Structure formats: structure tokens, C-alpha cells
Amino acid sequence: MIKNDKNERIGFLGVDYDLRELPFTGNIYQESDEWRQMKGDPSIRGGLFLQERVESQLDQSIDNVLYLMEELMLEHGVYHCQIHFSSNRATIWHADDCYVYRILTIDELCDPNICLAYPRRPYFERAIVPSLDIMDIFNQFKALRFMDETIYLRSASLNLVNGFIGLNFSCDGTHYLRYDEFKNQGIDFWL
Template sequence: MWIKQTIGEQRKVLTSLLEPPMLNLSKLCVSTWTDVNALDQLLNSQFTTVPHCHLIYVIDKMGKQISSNVRANQQIDMDFRGQDLSRRPYSVSLYPKRHFMLSSVYISNTTGRPCISAVQPIIDEQQFLGFLVADFDIAEIPVSMASSQTAPLVPKEIRTPSLTNQTTRLIQPRINSPLDQHIHEINEVLERLIKQYGIFHCTLHYSSAQVMLWHVYDPYQYRLFTIEQLFDSETIMNYPHSPYPPQAVLPQKNVRAVLDQFRTLRLADERIYLRSGSLNIMNGMVGLSFSTEGSQYLPVDVFLSKDLSFWFGQSVVNE
């Protein structure tokens, strides 16, 4: 799956970029291990040698922080000395590791943003002392998460025939897809991504069980996800937390209503059903493609005002 492959590729790039300076700095930490103030000054003077780092510190082998929090511009915060970091997401896999590692993505307690930590053991000859830890804001790491395998979809001809006039055509009955089976849970994930993580446009392809997402910080690229990928918490964490855009035409309260109406149009009938649905909160438009190959684009308020008889005819609703 391309998203996991891309994350793996990014981790390899980050490892090759960060491991050499982290290893060098860990060796320097040995000489100042017993002098906390000297350790702080060392981290401060060497801060810029670790590229794109926003926070660096040292912990002992039990997860207790020894040094201060050291940031850019010679910011040294001694209040964090002695704090217990043994329950941090990266700490559970530290001991007895003796080599460089990258944590999974987690939410930083200091910034509230998606973060990743690089961890380098500090070893004095054969004696294991602790770890050098550098934190990185995901949004500030200049490694694209976009997949080179993602290609634009070729648009089909757009038609807007009356759906009920198409029932004489040979229509393939709806077959439940993985998206259909988990449609409620997927709507919850999409609602969260739209309201809290900067997704402004989504397209759900129900038959192929794929979802396309566009982000406000990268509006010219889309990412294609399977159902399994959307259920992976690390997928969400790779999007920065973003407030709902104030310029969005669609009120935030109507996001879930649109997604639930998509679900209704998908599952209401076995012959005439939604093949794909798209929502753009910035212009307040929805796009609908049905099994009859009829496509329609209309404002959200019009879309939500229509009942099932509008789409399927009263005879279908009464069945």
C-alpha cells in the first residue's frame, strides 16, 4: 500500500539525515554526563547540528529527563529537568535498544501538534548511560508525504439525466464493498479530518473502497487512501491539526449531514445507487455519480433539502 511505503521511505530518509549528527552529539554527551549545566550548554551549542529539530534533551536509561529542554535561539528551560518520560510513545521501545531509532508519530505535549522523535543511545565505551532525544514537528520536516505513484484520475464525461428515466438500462446491482461495510466509521473519520485536520475536499469511491483527500496546505495535490489506511491512526497524525477554515461556505455543523446523506443514497436501493460522492467545504458544493452514470453537481443546501423521492422516485421509496 503506497501510503505505508511512502512513510517507510520518509523514515529511511530521516534516518540517513539525522543519525550521523545524533551519533556525534551523543558521543560528546559522555564527557558532560555528570554535569547537568555543562550538558545543557553542550546541547545548546550543538543544537543547529541536528537539522530541523525544534527541541532536544537527554534522558537516562529509565526514562527520567536529565537535561533541560533546549530549543532554538539558545532557549534553555530547566523546569523540565527530572520529569518522568518513561510513558512517552517512544519510551516503550527504548530499553534495551542500542542503536538509533525514530518514534511513531504522536501529539506533542508542548505544541499540541503531530511530532516525531529521533532517539540516539548514549554509550560510554560499554556502559549504557541513557538517550539523546530530538523532537521534530511533522509540518516542519521538508520531506513530502505525497506519493509519486499518485496520478490524477481521468474525468469521465459529465451527464445529468433524470435518474428515474434510466431504469430501463442494464444496471449492475450494487455489491457491498469494504467501504459499505464500514461506512459509518469512515464517515466519522472523514468528519474529524475535515473539522480538525484541514481536509477541505473529499471524494468517496464506494465501489472501489477508496477515498481521495485534499488538504488546505497542499491544495494542488490529492492523496488516495484505502479503508485500512483511513483506520490507521498514523494516517491522521500525518496531517497537522488545523482549525475549520473561516472562509468555508459550508457550515461546520453540516459536514456530517452531507456524509450521512451520501450513505443513504449509497445504501437505499440495490439498482440505483451512489457510486461516488464528493464534498468541497470551501465552495459548498457536492458532486454525485450514480449507477445510471448520471452525474450532478449542486449546492449543499439544495442537496440536503431533497428527500429520497427526489432521487429515486416515489415508487422506489415505497418498495
């Protein structure tokens, strides 16, 4: 509001800013590192006890797949992976091209030569997950996959940089938690 010297309102001043043109002055959003649980589709939860796990091709080769994923993370620059146990595939993100994800089919996951498609790299320098913990985490994924015929792990992810684990179960429930919290939970906790 604009006033004259007699304190009388004589007009208004309006400004039109395009917020996209203003410089960014804050910090980028930082994700909370607290354990988060999200409920999924109610129709899936409602029919949960009418389903049971069907053995996938990945289940049949799970040990080899997990060793291959560990090798990609330890020696070939993969810093994030998502393993889709039920649909026989994995999605990976590589440090040399971090804006693009790659989908590995069951055939690729069962072929150790797939490692030759990715250059050898030292363990990712931004990783906060200790390299020795990767296989322990993967073995816990395996245990959750086979823990029950009705409630079981459908997909799981590991990010070495932020240390987050993502878990999606047959009930369509999803958990996001830090790798160290995940390691400290035994199979009994999930049952």
C-alpha cells in the same frame, strides 16, 4: 487597411500577437452555482437493470469511514474530499498543500491513526459549509449509497470552499449542486 490622402488603398497593416504574452485583464472564470446534471456513458445506462450493487469493504465500514472523513475536514485541514464507495477509497485535498491530492485506501480509511498524518488545523476559514452540516451531508451520502440495489451512489464529493456536492450514480449520471440544495432533498427525491 492603409489609405493615402486621396482615400486610395495603399496597403494593409498586420500584427502578430502571441496571446500567451498578453496580460490577463479579466476575472477568472466563476463556476455557476446552479444545479447541473450530466448524463454519462449510454452503454452503462443501457445495462443499468442488468446490474446490482455489490457490498464493498467501504460499505461494511461506512460509519467509521464517514466519521473519519468528518474529523479530517473539521480538525485537520481537509477542505475537499471525494469518497469512492464502490472502489474502497477516498481522495482528499489539504489546505497546506492544495495543489496535490492524496488517495486514502480502505485500510487507511479504517484506521483512525491516519488523522495523525495531517496537522491539526482549525476549521477551514474559507469554508462556506457550516461545520455542523458535514455529518448530515455524509449521512445523506450513506442513504443514497443504500437506497436501491440497482440505482445507487458510486462516489460523492464535498467541497467546503465552494459548497458543492458532486454525486455519481450507478447509471453513470452525475449531479453537481450546492450543499444547501442537497440537504433540502430527501431520499424520496432521488428515488
